[in-house]
Amino acid sequence: MILKGKKALVVGVANKRSIAWGIAQSFAREGAELCLTYQNERLEKNVKELAETLPGTRVEACDVMVDGQVGALAGRLKEWGGLDILVHAVAFARTEDLAGDFRNVPLEGWHTALDVSAYSLIALARAMAPLMEGRAGGGSVMSLTFLGAVRAVPNYNIMGVAKAALEASTRYLAADLGPKNIRVNAISAGPVRTLSAAGVTGFARMLEEVENRAPLRRNIDQGQVGDTASFLASDLSRGVTGQVIYVDSGYHIVGI
Numbered sequence: 001m002i003l004k005g006k007k008a009l010v011v012g013v014a015n016k017r018s019i020a021w022g023i024a025q026s027f028a029r030e031g032a033e034l035c036l037t038y039q040n041e042r043l044e045k046n047v048k049e050l051a052e053t054l055p056g057t058r059v060e061a062c063d064v065m066v067d068g069q070v071g072a073l074a075g076r077l078k079e080w081g082g083l084d085i086l087v088h089a090v091a092f093a094r095t096e097d098l099a100g101d102f103r104n105v106p107l108e109g110w111h112t113a114l115d116v117s118a119y120s121l122i123a124l125a126r127a128m129a130p131l132m133e134g135r136a137g138g139g140s141v142m143s144l145t146f147l148g149a150v151r152a153v154p155n156y157n158i159m160g161v162a163k164a165a166l167e168a169s170t171r172y173l174a175a176d177l178g179p180k181n182i183r184v185n186a187i188s189a190g191p192v193r194t195l196s197a198a199g200v201t202g203f204a205r206m207l208e209e210v211e212n213r214a215p216l217r218r219n220i221d222q223g224q225v226g227d228t229a230s231f232l233a234s235d236l237s238r239g240v241t242g243q244v245i246y247v248d249s250g251y252h253i254v255g256i
C-alpha cells in the first residue's frame, strides 16, 4: 500500500483499455483515493461504470480544451482536500496527420496535436500545483509519452513532435515546481492497443516489431505502466524528477 493516504487525479480514462485505467487500478490497489475525469458526455457512462468498480472513486468532467474546465476542476478538488498525484494521459491528433508524409502537416493539425497533447500538461500542472504544495511527501505529476518523441517512427508524425514538446515540458515543469517539492516525470510506454492507438496507421506492425526485437521479446500492458506510475507517485521515487522512464520491454535500447 505505497500510496495509502494519497489523493490522485487521473485524467485520460476513456474505456477499460485506456492506459489511464491501468494506472487507476494500480493506484487503487496501492491505497490511493482516486478522482477520474471524462472528456465529454460520450465517455461519461463508460468512466462512471469503471469508477464504480473502485469504491470511493470520484468522477468529474474535464475537457482540457474547454476554457475554464481545468480551473473549475481544481476548485472542486480543493474542496476534496487537495491533491498529491496528477496523471496526464491525454493525447489527440487528427487521423489524417497520423499517416503519410510528415512534411504535409498543416498548421491546424500542428496546433491540434500540440495543444491537446502537450500544452494541456502545463495547464493541468499549473492549476493543480497549489493543491499539492505543502503536502506530506510532496506532489507527483506524470504524463505518458512514446519513443516517437526522440526517434522518427513511421506514421507517428505530428504526435512525435507533440511528445517531444511534452518531454521538454516535463523538464521545465520539474525545474519550476521542484522548489515546491513537486516532482514531474514522464513514462514512455511501448505500444499498447487502445482507442488512441487505433488512429496510428500501421500500429499492428509496431506491436510485432517490439515482440520480435525488444530485449524482453514481449509487448507491455496497461498494468505494467500502472505499476511504474505507482512507483513514480509514491515516496519510493522521492529523489526522481524531470525523467522519462521507459516501460517498453527495453525496446528503445536496441540498435541493430
Ligand code: NAD
Pocket: 011, 012, 013, 014, 015, 017, 018, 019, 020, 038, 039, 043, 062, 063, 064, 065, 088, 089, 090, 091, 092, 116, 144, 145, 146, 188, 189, 190, 191, 192, 193, 194, 195, 196, 197
Ligand atoms: P486512450 O484513447 O484510452 O486515452 C486518451 C485519452 O485522452 C482519452 O481518455 C481521451 O478522452 C483523452 N482526451 C483527448 N482529448 C482530450 C481533451 N480535449 N480533454 C480531455 N481528455 C482528452 O488511449 P491511451 O493509449 O491510453 O492514451 C493515453 C496516453 O498514453 C496518451 O498520452 C498516449 O499518447 C500515451 N501513449 C499511448 C501509447 C499506446 O500505444 N497506446 C504508447 C505510449 C504513450
